[in-house]
Amino acid sequence: MxxxxxxxxxxxxxxxxxxxxxxxxxxxxxxxxxxxxxxxxxxxxxxxxxxxxxxxxxxxxxxxxxxxxxxxxxxxxxxxxxxxxxxxxxxxxxxxxxxxxxxxxxxxxxxxxxxxxxxxxxxxxxxxxxxxxxxxxxxxxxxxxxxxxxxxxxxxxxxxxxxxxxxxxxxxxxxxxxxxxxxxxxxxxxxxxxxxxxxxxxxxxxxxxPLYEKISDPEAIDKIFLYKFGKRYIDVVQEKTIKYRFDPKLGTGGTFGVNYLHYRDLLPLFGYKSIYMSKEERIKHADLIVELFWRPFQREVFEKSKSWYNCGEPCPVVCKKVWRGKKVDYESFHAAGPFIGNYLFEEAVPLVDKIDRLGLDAIETGHIVAWLFDAVYVGLLKPEEVGIDEIPAFDPQSFNPVEDSRKNARLAIKLVENFVNNTTEVLSLVAKYGIRKAARELERKFHDRVVTTGHRFRDLAVYAAYGTEGYMTPNFYWAPGLVAPMYIQGRYWTNYNPTFMAPEDFAKSSYERAVAEAYIDNAGICRFHRGWAEPVLKELYTLVGLDPPTPEIYRGFAQYAKLAGAEPMPWESKRARDLVSTLARELGSKEWQFQDYDDYYEWWIRFKDALDKLISGGA
Incomplete structure (x- = not known):
């Protein structure tokens, strides 16, 4: 090549x-x-x-x-x-x-x-x-x-x-x-x-x-799928991508359409503050989000305009759902919506557009806004120190879903603009270093406020740490695997389900998912197509005369991280630890109660040790 x-x-x-x-x-x-x-x-x-x-x-x-x-x-x-x-x-x-x-x-x-x-x-x-x-x-x-x-x-x-x-x-x-x-x-x-x-x-x-002519042979492709699935290629594609196109059971499709109905009370809200809420409280908020955030999208995109598109290649999945000219995905809109305390879909649209035009990662931007909103709310920062004119509404229990959503969306747009323009000392610090290092710097700078409020800056954020300065914030799921000590985070190279298990079992499931995702990325395949691609990937490589990838790919990324001094590090943030323990309790774990830091550290270390053994063995 x-x-x-x-x-x-x-x-x-x-x-x-x-x-x-x-x-x-x-x-x-x-x-x-x-x-x-x-x-x-x-x-x-x-x-x-x-x-x-x-x-x-x-x-x-x-x-x-x-x-x-x-x-x-x-x-x-x-x-x-x-x-x-x-x-x-x-x-x-x-x-x-x-x-x-x-x-x-x-x-x-x-x-x-x-x-x-x-x-x-x-x-x-x-x-x-x-x-x-x-x-x-x-x-x-x-x-x-x-x-x-x-x-x-x-x-x-x-x-x-x-x-x-x-x-x-x-x-x-x-x-x-x-x-x-x-x-x-x-x-x-x-x-x-x-x-x-x-x-x-x-x-x-x-x-x-085509790089390889064989990939243009429909008979050769169908032969592989008939052997693996007992069906022709196009039939398998239609079956395996139903979530992203249109799920008739839910009457919706795409990540935005499906996730709000599927995850409901497990959705992370207010910078993950929702993990501290009772199930009954979370259900009330989920109902509000479905009505105010999901339903306007559903009416426009599925009941009225049916504006579905693909990403630019001829693909029948048409996963791109477009609301009045704006592409709507779960991650970007959740970042500009419920995660920052905004339950109004129409208020999220201009914020997502602003994030896109400024050229920001929407997921990370959602984490930045939620973190700084929370820091202002608890008194670690003053509004003017992040270039906004009032305190955000960041308590889910006293939240007014209409008035407070409008306020938070307005403040978020201003904060994002200020962040990119480095208009304040605090925002310049965050823009230069990111959340993890900036949190440490702010704790030193505002030590008196840390003592007075009883909050540390780092404890209001959720991230996986790498080496001395690196970090990655999770995609928007209440899932321990997204902050577990994996060598690549921020994508889906882990077990990202809202589940909990013993660290060795969790490490095995996360490693297997990471290797499978690495194969898909290595092949340049959209992960929305992973359902059909993963079972036949070896055969497709054989079809074009190439050796298929091996776990050496993931091992290569792990070895690089070690050389770079950026291996996974134990959790520094209380909220990151709580993401793990609250879901363990939610799912009724009896073995892991996480009563003190030693419990968190033991689970983390056992996960990391199990992962490294799997990587070294290539199993």
Whole structure:
């Protein structure tokens, strides 16, 4: 498989053949050769690698994700972030993967097609506006190569939390495809590109053809599925992706439509404060959220407009549900909704749009807003220290679902703008260091307030710690596996179910899920298609004449973390520990009562030891 190497400082381009099964193996090879574990995540010599898997261009659906692998300014180790549909056009770029090093003097856009690279200076702004300007200014390139742009927003240059954004373009109509925007966001890939290399945009296109002709053979594909499932490929796809398309049992679809009905009282609210509420209280809040937050979406998207789209590749799942021009996913809208104390769907829409245009990771932004809201609410911070004009409503028991939602949504938009613009000393600290290190700094700075209020900054946040400074906040589920000592968090490389078990059993289930997810990412396959892809992945690799991936992929990420000094560390935050113990009690665990810190530490250590044994054995 071909790797394109680009030094944006010297503007030199090279090519290299690698004998690997997919993009993660390419990235591990590149980072190992660069010894990037020794480097600052924003060093010009720390590569940002992106690319796709071997199954593009044929008869398979959901195989066109573009995957970024980079040393994260947030976790301080390698992180993976993927963006849907982009490889459908990027497969023409002339290589399966690209590695970017060096740093341009001014912000640049890379135009890559058929193995050729052009370096063009740009003036980045609002992410959506940058994409539009690129299209309008270089329309001939987009049309000639059927190209698609990836851009960063202002947040990539001013915070650790910058995303990479791509909005698909209909070149015939000359307009953006509503709903076909997607984000590689977790861990700060946009920040790595912008601050590390001064790359503000990448435009990909070119002559499109499958990497392997066999993947275009419908009979060969059906033969595999008939053997494994007893059904043709398309029938298995329809069956295994029902949640993301439309579930007739629930009368809805997509992550937003399904999750609120499925998880209900297990949804994390108010920065995870809901874990301290009784089941009866949580049910009352869940009912309010369904009525005020879920139902407006349901009426518009499923009962009225039926505006369902895909991510830019021809895929029948049409998982993108669009409300009046805005793509609606569970994670981003929960971040701008119930997680920050906003139960009004209409109030979340402009906040999500603001987060997207600034180029932020929505999940991490939700954690930042909830954490700072809580810090102001309990008296650790004053409103003006985060650039807002009043105290947020952040007590779920006294919460007015209409008036307080409007207030919190208004304050959140202001706080997010201030965060990206670094308008206060506190926000500058958070934008530079992220929640974990900023919390320690704020505890020193406001020691008297910590003593007076009885709260530490770190205890109001939920995160998994890595090394001395790295961390990752969890996706929005009440699930111990999302803060367990796994080497990659913030994605679904763990057991993310709302469950609890002995640490050794939990480690085994999390490791098995992590390895399976790594295989899917390595192949550039959308995880919404994992239900059919995982059982036949080995056969698909055999079909195209490649060796399938092995657990060595996950072992490679674990070894890198150790070299980088960014191994998982025991929980520092009380709320992170409580996420584990409250669910254990909720599910009636008798063995694990978590009566003191030693209990938490024992569970954590036993999990970590069991995981490391599994990794070393490759089992």
């Amino acid at each position: 071909l790797l394109l190497t680009i030094d944006v400082g010297s503007q030199k381009v090279g090519k290299k053949e690698l004998n690997v099964s997919g993009i993660l193996e390419i990235a591990l090879t590149v980072h190992k050769e660069a010894e990037s574990w020794r480097l600052d995540p924003l060093s010009p010599e720390a590569p940002v690698v992106f690319g796709f898997g071997p199954f593009v261009g044929g008869r398979l659906y959901g195989v066109h994700r573009l995957v970024f692998v980079f040393k994260s300014p947030q976790t301080k180790t390698l992180h993976i972030s993927a963006i849907g549909g982009v490889a459908y056009k990027a497969m023409g770029m002339g290589a399966q993967a690209v590695s970017i090093v060096g740093k341009a003097e001014r912000p640049i856009a890379l135009f890559i097609a058929n193995g050729d690279v052009k370096f063009i200076e740009v003036n980045p702004s609002d992410a959506y506006e940058t994409a539009r300007q690129l299209y309008e200014r270089y329309i001939d390139f987009f049309k000639q190569y059927d190209a698609r742009a990836l851009v960063v927003g202002p947040a990539a240059y001013t915070t650790y939390n910058g995303a990479v954004i791509s909005i698909d373009i209909d070149v015939k109509k000359g307009e953006f495809k509503l709903g076909a925007e997607d984000f590689a966001a977790r861990g700060g890939p946009g920040t790595a590109l912008a601050q590390g290399h001064n790359v503000a945009a990448i435009v990909l296109g070119g002559f499109k053809k």
